Amino acid sequence: MKLAIIVLEDEPPVRDAIARDLQEFSGEVRVEPAEDVPDARELIDEILADGDVVALLLADHRLPGETGVDFLVSTMDDDRMASARRVLITGQADHADTIRAINVGGLDHYIAKPWDPGELHDVVREQLTNYVLDQGINPLPYLPNLEMDRAITAMRGFSLTD
Amino acid sequence: MTTPYVLILGSQGRAAKIANELTANGLDELVRIVSEPTVQEALAADHSPVALVILDCRDAPLDEVIAPLREDPRYENARILSMVGNDGVVGAETSLDRGWVAAFIGLPMTHGLLARHCRDQLTRWMARHGPDADDPELRPRVHPESDLxxxxxxxxxxxxxxxxxxxxxxxxxxxxxxxxxxxxxxxxxxxxxxxxxxxxxxxxxxxxxxxxxxxxxxxxxxxxxxxxxxxxxxxxxxxxxxxxxxxxxxxxxxxxxxxxxxxxxxxxxxxxxxxxxxxxxxARSEHLHTERRFLVRRLEQERAELTTALEQLREARLELITQARFATLGELSAGIAHELNNPVAALVRSSEHLLEDVADLLVTNPKGELIANTIDHSARRGATSTRDERAARRELSKVIKDDDLARRLTAAGVRNPAIAKAATQSKDLANTIELSAKLGTSLRAINLASAQITRLVSSLRSYARPDETVDGVSVNTSLEDTIHLVSHRLRGVELVRHYGELPDIRARSAQLGQVWTNILVNAADALNGSGTIELRTRRVGREVVVTITDDGPGIPEDVLERVFEPRFTTKHGQVRFGLGMGLGIAARFVHDHGGTIGIESEPGRTCVKVRLPVVGPPDALPTDAEEAS
CATH class of the missing domain: 2.60.120.10 (Jelly Rolls)
Incomplete structure (x- = not known):
């Protein structure tokens, strides 16, 4: 079972750049770009069909059609997605949208554009670790992609053969 | 001075009795006493001046008897005594209103009283119209006998x-x-x-x-x-x-x-x-009352004037704010355009140099050709949809049975199963392809980004000189510039352009840009992220006509009437300037250009139509001197 990170961003160069900045997350973590909300929904189905889980949603706010915040809010009602971590990455969300994302959309973090790659890594690593620990998943296979200290502490609860 | 007349109007029998009473009291020494049965006969007769008329026509309405008399100049100043019987007075409204009747005398009356009445009335007539009327010393006086x-x-x-x-x-x-x-x-x-x-x-x-x-x-x-x-x-x-x-x-x-x-x-x-x-x-209080009315009226007038002045001040202030914003925007635009041009030029050149240098480096590399081709391919290929890419990845995955490598190769633009197979054999080859592709993708991103910045900078230039009227403004280009600048507001909106062949016009291009900005942003707000905006331009006679139509929910009728008012906005119920401001400013700029703006709206179709004269703003027509130069 792989942990999937969905990158929802409509502008190809920006999408490519985020994916590229996330390339160090590999192995048992898959980074999946999506260009709009319908595409992201399709992608979720594919990921689940592969037997993997959606661990993290990284969404831009301004998208054609449905906004990123609307998308994040809508996934709250999806049982398969309820536990996924949610990060808004945008340069244009106005104040009210951000508040709504935090209050209703279960937003875990907000990243402003242009993003700092180091910050992006830290946030993704932290959120993946949160996901793994919350779900009671054995961190071992994902260790290179997680916060080492917290993951190792948590691993004491699992046998090595788990 | 001719002796004045006393005219008795009424039936001959009673008239004679009245005349007798007057004569018996010595009035015949002062006046000539005559009697006539009807008004017509009185008017036909040659009596002048008449000082007193004694009316004894008890059946006729009073107004009908007196009105014809009053129209005759000979009777203009005559004082009138009206004899009133048991039936009372009828038809006397006008007479009372004009003050025609000096006294009403009830019948039957005490003997001799009528003569006293007549004497009193005659004295009053003499005081005003007699020979000594103008002399305060000689003028006859009426002496009241009561103390009060x-x-x-x-x-x-x-x-x-x-x-x-x-x-x-x-x-x-x-x-x-x-x-x-x-x-x-x-x-x-x-x-x-x-x-x-x-x-x-x-x-x-x-x-x-x-x-x-x-x-x-x-x-x-x-x-x-x-x-x-x-x-x-x-x-x-x-x-x-x-x-x-x-x-x-x-x-x-x-x-x-x-x-x-x-x-x-x-x-x-x-x-x-x-x-x-x-x-x-x-009298003083009445005077004060009148004065108060006058003052109140003047106060109201002044208050109305103040209100108007306040209104004008507000408008002037808004205008100043708008102008200040434009000036600032203009300066900023010029500054930004200038400052951005250098780095963008460096960016464009560097990316090209990078490509050349890498190509030179690769000449001696054994895998040089592969790397160069991959870079070139990645740099040139257009954006693929994430959906297509996933489909391609699945295809490759079937062939090489390695999901992770398939993902990397698809991202690198590899579609050829043969190359993919080769990559499974050599980790080195896979890495080389992936790295080269990334290099190409980055170069493409740099080129796209700099092209976008260049385009924005040139769009900004039209805002640089807000008040200047220039020749050769292309309305179609002006629309396109604006679309670029507000593209972030037009996400999810489909633009349909029907641009006609237009003559260049004379205009203030920054203001024109603001007009399109406001109309487009308004339409985009109405569409709220999805819908179509149709832009149509055409030439009609000496005008350029631009229509901008959206298929949004439409504007309610009561709001529609007010959208062009200077300070009207439905957003948060407050006035806002800059992006998102109402159509009021757009209307003002269009009018300043000597053009017209109109709006029609129904659910599913809102259409703003702008007409601009090709010759430009009326206040900025080229002078002869300018043309000569």
Whole structure:
């Protein structure tokens, strides 16, 4: 079972750049770009069909059609997605949208554009670790992609053969 | 002077009796007494001037009898006595309204009374229209015989002199009080036990209102101070104070009462004095009332003017703010355009140099050709949809049975299964392909980004000189520039362009840009992220016509009427400027350009139509000098 990170961003160069900045997350973590909300929904189905889980949603706010915040809010009602971590990455969300994302959309973090790659890594690593620990998943296979200290502490609860 | 006539109008029998009575009382010595049965006959006869008409036409409505008489100049000033029988007066509305009738005389009447009436009326006529009317000495006077009316006619000084005479006749000599200016005779709200008769000097009546002393009467005080207070419950309404040295006589209420009992004439004089005093005060109050009406009206007028001025100030202020914003925007635009051009040029050049240098490096590399081709391919290939990419990945994955490598290769643009297979054999090859592709993708991103910046910079340039009117403005280009600048507001909106062949126009391009910005942003807001905006331009005669139509929910009718008002906006119920502001500013700029703007809206279709004259703003038409240069 792989942990999937969905990158929802409509502008190809920006999408490519985020994916590229996330390339160090590999192995048992898959980074999946999506260009709009319908595409992201399709992608979720594919990921689940592969037997993997959606661990993290990284969404831009301004998208054609449905906004990123609307998308994040809508996934709250999806049982398969309820536990996924949610990060808004945008340069244009106005104040009210951000508040709504935090209050209703279960937003875990907000990243402003242009993003700092180091910050992006830290946030993704932290959120993946949160996901793994919350779900009671054995961190071992994902260790290179997680916060080492917290993951190792948590691993004491699992046998090595788990 | 011809002897004036007295005309008796009525049946011959009664007319003769009336004439007899007048003759018996000697009136025939003063006037010529004639009688006529009807108005028509009276008018036909040659009587002039007529001083008095005695009407005895008891059946006819009064107005119908008098109106024709009054139209005749000979009867213009005639005084009219109307004899009224048991039936009363009928049809006298106009007569009363115009004041045509001098007196109504009830019938039957005491013998000899009519003659006295006539004598009195004749005297009054003589006083105004007789030969000595203009001479105040010779002019005949009517002398009333009653005390009251006679006292009315005498002057205040005479009246007071008479009053003192009769009072002293009753009470003996009254002591004169000689007072300097500033002595208070009565106090406001304090009960009064007597009156002061002012023989010399002046007294002012004031009231204390809080801190302020208000003067009510000076010329209208009257000579008997306290008289009116006696009549109204014995509390003085005013402070009365001498304003000059004065001579007064004080009468206590008891002394006044005594004088009134002993000399009945006192009451007539006091009554006439009180009435005269009241009527002068009333006249003053009426005058003040009129003045107040006038002042109120002027106040209202001034308030209306102030409101207008305020409105104009507000508009001027908004205009200034708008202008200031434009000036700032213009300066910023010019600055940004200048500052951005250098780095963008460096960016564009560097990316090209990078490509050349890498190509040179690769010449000696054994995998040089593969790397160069991959870079080139990645740099040139257009954006693929994430959906297509996933499909391609699945295809490759089937062939090479390695999901992770398939993902990397697809991202690197590899679609050829043969290359993919080769990559499974060599980790090195896979890495090389992936790295080269990433290099190409980054180069493409740099080129795209710099092209986008270049385009934005050139769009900004049109905002650089907001107030300048220039020739050769292309409306289509102006629209495209604006679309670029507001593209972030147009996400999810499909733009359909039907641009016609247009002549270049004379315009202020920054203002034009603002017009399109406002209309487009308004439309985009209405669409709320999905829908279509259709832009259509065409030439009609000497005008360029631009229509911008959206398929949003439409504007309610009551709002539609007001969208072009200067400060109207439905967003958060407040005025906002800059992006997102109402159509009011757009309308103003269009009007400044000598153009027109209109809007039609129904659910599913809102259309804004702008017409601009090709020759440009009327206030900025090229002068001869400019054209010559």
């Amino acid at each position: 009316l006679r006292d009315f006619e005498s002057s205040e000084a005479t009246r007071i002199h008479e009053l003192m005479t009769v009072i002293e006749r009753a009470l003996g000599p009254r002591p004169r009080l000689r007072l300097p200016a500033g002595v208070r005779l009565t106090r406001q709200d304090v009960p009064i036990d007597g009156v002061y008769i002012v023989l010399e000097g002046e007294v002012a009546l004031t009231r204390q209102l809080g801190e302020e002393t208000m003067l009510f009467h000076q010329d209208t005080t009257g000579r008997v101070v306290g008289l009116l207070a006696l009549s109204t419950g014995a509390r003085s309404r005013f402070n009365s104070t001498t304003t000059t040295p004065a001579v007064v006589v004080h009468l206590s209420t008891y002394q006044l009462d005594l004088a009134l009992q002993l000399e009945p004439q006192v009451s007539a004089i006091l009554a006439s004095s009180a009435i005269t005093q009241l009527s002068t005060r009333l």
